[in-house]
Each structure stands twice: as structure tokens, then as C-alpha cells.
Amino acid sequence: MAAGSSSEYIKHHLTNLAFGQHPDGSWGFAHSASEAAAMGFMKIHVDSLAWSIGLGILFLLLFRMAAKRATSGVPGGLQNFVEVVVEFVDSQVRDGFHGRSKMIAPLSLTVFCWIFLMNLMDLIPVDWIPHLFYLSGVEYMKIVPTTDPNITLGMSLSVFALIIICSIKVKGLGGFVIGDLALHPFNHPNIFVKMLLIPVNLILETINLIAKPISLGLRLFGNMYAGEMIFILIALLPWFIQWTLSVPWAIFHILVITLQAFVFMVLTIVYLSAAYEDHDVDH
Amino acid sequence: MDINMTILGQAVAFAIFVAFCMKFVWPPLTTAMRERTEKIAQGLQSADQAEKDLELAKEKAAETLREAKQQAAALVEQANKRANQMVEEAKDQARAEGERLKEAAQAEVEQELNRAKENLRAQVATLSVAGAEKILGKSVDQSAHNEMLEQLASEL
Numbered sequence: 001m002a003a004g005s006s007s008e009y010i011k012h013h014l015t016n017l018a019f020g021q022h023p024d025g026s027w028g029f030a031h032s033a034s035e036a037a038a039m040g041f042m043k044i045h046v047d048s049l050a051w052s053i054g055l056g057i058l059f060l061l062l063f064r065m066a067a068k069r070a071t072s073g074v075p076g077g078l079q080n081f082v083e084v085v086v087e088f089v090d091s092q093v094r095d096g097f098h099g100r101s102k103m104i105a106p107l108s109l110t111v112f113c114w115i116f117l118m119n120l121m122d123l124i125p126v127d128w129i130p131h132l133f134y135l136s137g138v139e140y141m142k143i144v145p146t147t148d149p150n151i152t153l154g155m156s157l158s159v160f161a162l163i164i165i166c167s168i169k170v171k172g173l174g175g176f177v178i179g180d181l182a183l184h185p186f187n188h189p190n191i192f193v194k195m196l197l198i199p200v201n202l203i204l205e206t207i208n209l210i211a212k213p214i215s216l217g218l219r220l221f222g223n224m225y226a227g228e229m230i231f232i233l234i235a236l237l238p239w240f241i242q243w244t245l246s247v248p249w250a251i252f253h254i255l256v257i258t259l260q261a262f263v264f265m266v267l268t269i270v271y272l273s274a275a276y277e278d279h280d281v282d283h
Numbered sequence: 284m285d286i287n288m289t290i291l292g293q294a295v296a297f298a299i300f301v302a303f304c305m306k307f308v309w310p311p312l313t314t315a316m317r318e319r320t321e322k323i324a325q326g327l328q329s330a331d332q333a334e335k336d337l338e339l340a341k342e343k344a345a346e347t348l349r350e351a352k353q354q355a356a357a358l359v360e361q362a363n364k365r366a367n368q369m370v371e372e373a374k375d376q377a378r379a380e381g382e383r384l385k386e387a388a389q390a391e392v393e394q395e396l397n398r399a400k401e402n403l404r405a406q407v408a409t410l411s412v413a414g415a416e417k418i419l420g421k422s423v424d425q426s427a428h429n430e431m432l433e434q435l436a437s438e439l
Binding site: 044068114157161 | 310
């Protein structure tokens with residue numbers, strides 16, 4: 001393959017199917033990367049969002065089916081599997097989260113399963129589904145939603161919003177701003193020193209707070225993007241040696257996708273747990 | 284990095300999915316699991332209880348058996364004692380009866396003897412008178428020699 005076509009191939013594989021407002025005001029699909037770039041914020045990555053929502057619905061349907069048929073008697077195959085996952089997530093929540101919340105466990109389950117499914121799309125050979133869509137007239141198709149920073153940041157920012165809401169709900173607005181942001185991590189009994197330390201604390205803690213969703217989203221995105229990139233690079237090799245690299249990488253990637261889903265879930269639990277904790281009690 | 288409205292779409296989808304999971308997926312599953320846990324705990328507990336009951340029943344059975352054996356032994360002993368007693372009593376009775384019979388027989392013999400003696404004495408008197416008569420050739424006046432005759436008879 002020539003260098004030009006290789007880079008085109010890679011670019012093509014990394015371009016989302018975007019639907020949005022063209023600079024001239026009309027709405028429609030972007031037919032090239034530059035058209036998509038011209039749309040700016042006013043566009044939606046249809047492929048990412050569709051696969052993401054589709055996989056989320058798949059997860060919910062599967063678990064809803066098991067939940068509907070759930071009995072306290074002898075469980076069937078599906079229920080067994082679902083219960084193993086639920087038990088696993090529940091134990092993680094119980095280990096990491098000491099507050100009382102009805103939302104945190106289902107949230108963790110959704111995060112873990114959903115991200116796992118989205119990551120799992122990475123194991124489908126990179127050309128299969130995009131090529132099918134290409135044949136039916138859709139030019140761009142990125143099937144791994146977690147390689148799109150919009151998806152991962154969308155989730156991590158939702159978690160961030162939850163952190164803020166929970167903090168304010170538990171400690172009150174004043175308690176959150178003063179206790180968590182202003183008097184933490186440095187505090188001093190002397191009022192003068194305390195006043196001096198407050199700006200330092202505010203800067204440190206605000207950065208700390210904002211770093212949470214960014215690192216959460218970008219970690220997942222980075223891992224999956226890199227994995228996808230390597231699959232694409234492997235796909236550039238002659239077909240008869242591709243398997244010598246793609247098979248080991250795919251097997252290794254099974255670990256990565258599970259681990260990344262797990263990390264996202266655990267960090268969500270940890271962040272929310274911190275939001276529920278009162279620092280005044282600690283000190 | 285290309286940040287756009289997808290981020291909002293994903294956030295909305297995320298919120299809806301979490302809400303759905305929280306309402307329709309998590310509660311039934313955890314309820315079923317908790318119920319099963321309780322069921323198993325109950326089953327184990329009742330198994331323990333049954334084992335204890337069995338142990339207790341076994342002990343009770345052994346106790347009852349031991350008591351029954353003791354009672355049976357006591358009964359047999361009592362019966363033996365009673366039998367011995369009865370045999371002793373029977374022996375005593377038999378001995379007493381024998382004694383009595385012997386005495387009665389002795390008394391009868393004595394009586395017979397006395398009667399025979401009486402008879403003999405009377406006959407001796409008569410015979411001696413007859414003899415004397417014959418010897419003397421005359422009749423003996425019984426009243427005259429009565430004293431002598433009686434003396435003779437008593438010497439017999």
C-alpha cells in the first residue's frame with residue numbers, strides 16, 4: 001500500500017459520521033473531515049451515539065430480561081451470569097462506597113457493563129462493519145464509541161455533575177465550598193494563617209476537582225483510541241501476516257477493555273464516595 | 284480533539300440508562316439474590332437444627348432403652364425373688380404338713396397301742412381267772428380276788 005493511501009485509510013477509519021449544521025446554515029451529514037470540522041460544536045457523531053445507545057439498550061434489555069425472570073429459587077443460565085456481574089459490582093460498591101445511596105450501585109453496574117460493551121466493539125475486525133456500511137452508502141462509520149472523546153467525556157462529565165450534586169446535597173453549598181475547597185488540604189488553627197492558606201487551597205482543590213472528570217474520560221478514550229489505532233495499523237499489513245499480530249493484540253485487548261471498564265467504574269465509586277464523605281469528621 | 288454536541292447526547296443517554304437501571308434492573312435482581320441468600324441460610328440453619336434434633340432423639344432413644352433394660356432386669360430379679368420365696372414357702376408348708384401328718388399318725392398309733400393294751404389287760408384278767416379256776420378247780424370269787432386280779436392286770 002502506498003504511503004498516501006495508508007494515511008488516507010487511517011484517517012478514514014478515524015473519522016466519525018457527523019450530522020450537523022453546515023456553515024451556510026443548512027443541516028446535513030458531513031461528507032469529508034474538513035466539512036465536519038467546519039461544523040464546529042453544532043454536530044453530532046451519529047455513529048458513536050447510535051452504537052453507544054444501541055449497546056446501552058442491549059445491556060439494559062439483557063439485564064431487564066434477567067430481572068423480570070429473577071427468582072429466589074434455582075437460577076437459570078442468563079440469571080446466573082447477570083447475578084455474577086451484579087454481585088461483582090455490588091461488592092466493589094460495598095468496598096469503595098461507605099455512604100448511603102440507592103443510585104450508586106445501579107450507576108456502577110450501568111457504567112461497567114455499558115463501557116465494557118462499547119469497548120468490546122474494538123475486537124470486531126476494524127474493516128468489517130465500516131465496509132458493510134460503505135457498501136450501503138454510508139461513508140464513515142466508527143463502531144467503537146469509546147474511541148470518541150465525546151462519548152467518554154460525556155460520561156465522565158455526567159459523573160462530575162453527580163459529584164457536585166452529591167457534595168452539595170450532603171454538605172450544603174457552604175459546606176462543599178468551604179469545607180472541601182477552601183479549608184482542605186491545608187488548615188491551621190491560627191485565623192491569620194488560615195486566611196493565607198485559603199487561596200492556595202482553592203486553587204489546589206479546584207484543579208483537583210476538575211482533573212477528576214478530565215482524567216476519567218481521557219483515560220478511557222486514550223486507551224481505547226490507542227488500541228483501535230494499533231488494530232488499524234495491523235490492518236495495513238499484508239493479509240497473510242495480519243493474524244500474527246492482530247490475534248495476540250486482540251487477546252491482550254480483552255484484558256484492556258475489561259480493565260478500562262472496571263477502572264472507570266471504580267473511580268466513579270471512589271469519587272462519589274469522597275463526595276459523600278465529610279472532611280470535618282476526618283479532621 | 285473534536286468536542287461537539289455528541290457529548291450532550293451521551294450525557295442524556297447516560298442519565299436515562301442509569302435511571303432505567305436503577306428502577307427496573309437493580310432492585311428485582313438484588314431482591315431475588317437477597318431472598319435466595321436468606322433461603323439458603325434458613326436451609327442451612329434447619330439442617331443444623333435437624334441434626335441437633337436427631338442427636339437429641341438418639342440420646343433419648345438410648346436413654347429409654349437403658350431405662351427399659353433396667354426395669355426389665357429389676358422385674359426379672361423381683362420375679363426370681365418371688366419364685367424363691369414361693370418355693371421356700373411351699374417347702375415350709377410341706378414340712379409343716381409332714382410334721383403334722385407324722386404327729387397325727389403317732390397319736391393314732393399310741394391310741395391304737397393303748398387300746399390294744401386295754402383289751403389285752405381285760406383279756407388277761409379274764410384268762411387268768413379262767414386259768415386259776417381251772418387250777419383251783421373252783422370258781423374264783425371274782426369280787427373277792429378282784430384286788431389281786433387288777434394288780435396282775437396292771438403288771439402286764
